[in-house]
Amino acid sequence: MSKFKKKKEGGVPAISTASLPDIVFMLLFFFMVATVMKDNDLMIQNNLPKADQITKLEKKDRVMFIFAGKPHARYVNQYGVGARIQLNDRLSDVSEIRNFVLAERASRDPALEKVLTTALKIDKEVKMGLVGEIKQQLREMDALKINYTTTKGSVLD
Amino acid sequence: MAKSNRSAPPEVNAGSMADIAFLLLIFFLVTTTIQTDQGLTRKLPPIDKTNIDPPPIKEKNIFTVLVNRNDQLLVEDKLMDLKNLKQAAIDFLDNGGDGTCTYCKGANNVVSSDNPDKAIISLQNDAETSYKAYISVQNELVAAYYFLRDRECMARYGKTFRELEAMYEDPKTKEAQRLKIEPMIKDIQTLFPQKLSEAEPKRN
Numbered sequence: 598m599s600k601f602k603k604k605k606e607g608g609v610p611a612i613s614t615a616s617l618p619d620i621v622f623m624l625l626f627f628f629m630v631a632t633v634m635k636d637n638d639l640m641i642q643n644n645l646p647k648a649d650q651i652t653k654l655e656k657k658d659r660v661m662f663i664f665a666g667k668p669h670a671r672y673v674n675q676y677g678v679g680a681r682i683q684l685n686d687r688l689s690d691v692s693e694i695r696n697f698v699l700a701e702r703a704s705r706d707p708a709l710e711k712v713l714t715t716a717l718k719i720d721k722e723v724k725m726g727l728v729g730e731i732k733q734q735l736r737e738m739d740a741l742k743i744n745y746t747t748t749k750g751s752v753l754d
Numbered sequence: 755m756a757k758s759n760r761s762a763p764p765e766v767n768a769g770s771m772a773d774i775a776f777l778l779l780i781f782f783l784v785t786t787t788i789q790t791d792q793g794l795t796r797k798l799p800p801i802d803k804t805n806i807d808p809p810p811i812k813e814k815n816i817f818t819v820l821v822n823r824n825d826q827l828l829v830e831d832k833l834m835d836l837k838n839l840k841q842a843a844i845d846f847l848d849n850g851g852d853g854t855c856t857y858c859k860g861a862n863n864v865v866s867s868d869n870p871d872k873a874i875i876s877l878q879n880d881a882e883t884s885y886k887a888y889i890s891v892q893n894e895l896v897a898a899y900y901f902l903r904d905r906e907c908m909a910r911y912g913k914t915f916r917e918l919e920a921m922y923e924d925p926k927t928k929e930a931q932r933l934k935i936e937p938m939i940k941d942i943q944t945l946f947p948q949k950l951s952e953a954e955p956k957r958n
Contacts, residue, residue: 608762608764608917609765609767610765611765612765612766612767619775620775623775623776623779627779627782631782642849644891646885646886646890647888648793648794648889648893649759649888649893649897650794650893650900651789651792651794652792652793652794652795653791653792654790654791654792654793655790655923670803693831694849696803704852708872714795716791716793717793718791719882719885720885721885721886721889722886723884723885724882724883724884724885724931725821725879725880725881725882725883725885725888726881726882728885728888729881732798735798736798736799736801737801739800740798741797741799741800742793742794742795742797742798743796743797743798743800744791744793744795744796745793745794745796745867745889746791746792746793747764747793747794747889747893747899748790748792750793750891751892752836752893752894753836753837
């Protein structure tokens with residue numbers, strides 16, 4: 598033992614880097630858990646209304662999203678100020694919902710087709726005329742399960 | 755003591771690094787919420803291609819809720835505040851006017867609905883109604899149905915309807931128990947069926 602001891606016994610031992618991988622792994626796991634994979638880049642304002650009689654949408658693979666609202670300030674020149682709908686990552690016309698639903702169905706497991714829910718993320722300022730058109734399109738496509746996505750809160754204030 | 759190697763600076767003790775990292779980890783674990791979407795789940799009516807006339811419904815079995823372009827409510831031809839809507843809907847559904855409803859606790863008013871099974875809530879909105887008002891009204895009407903279902907479920911099975919639904923949806927619930935819950939849910943749903951009809955928005 599003492600045979601290998603160096604002369605400078607009094608010196609402080611070097612920084613151990615043995616725990617560095619653990620730290621890095623921890624950070625890695627943290628970011629893996631906390632990051633959402635694909636959050637649609639919204640081009641519209643999307644302040645959801647409040648409700649308290651709500652159910653959770655658990656299974657992401659059974660949900661498709663339709664957004665609606667007024668275009669963001671930087672898109673106003675291009676799209677105007679009227680409320681528009683957004684499918685995937687571009688502003689669309691209501692008539693495009695048909696192809697959107699077909700594409701979404703084709704990309705999912707065929708067994709899930711019957712339980713596929715459409716989450717309507719609609720800004721609270723949108724007028725019901727547009728919402729009615731969206732609903733009519735979905736009825737025509739036989740996509741009858743819908744969820745009006747809201748945030749939790751009392752409707753009275 | 756360190757006279758022999760004065761040129762090299764003393765090294766920092768890294769033993770507490772792990773503790774710091776853990777603190778950070780726990781802090782972020784506690785503060786981040788992984789967002790799940792939630793909302794009002796509804797079912798749209800299928801498009802009816804047949805041209806059969808719907809069976810006639812007595813006027814007293816229909817509870818009309820109109821929302822105009824200024825987001826004002828007209829309930830049964832009377833102006834109403836949103837906060838009174840839930841109670842009005844409960845009174846209508848729970849009325850039991852013809853005396854065939856044994857579990858109703860309402861006023862048995864002959865000019866209101868006969869039976870929860872026949873009572874229909876009709877919601878009509880204008881094309882200019884805001885989505886916020888529409889969701890608020892939907893929310894209050896759904897709340898009225900849940901209130902009655904919870905009450906009846908509590909009396910019969912000692913649990914609220916929401917609890918039963920949550921148990922049924924929970925993947926951890928065993929299959930045998932799920933089979934037991936299913937008829938209970940069906941039973942409550944037939945006692946207070948959700949008959950919420952939506953007319954196409956008016957255009958003018």
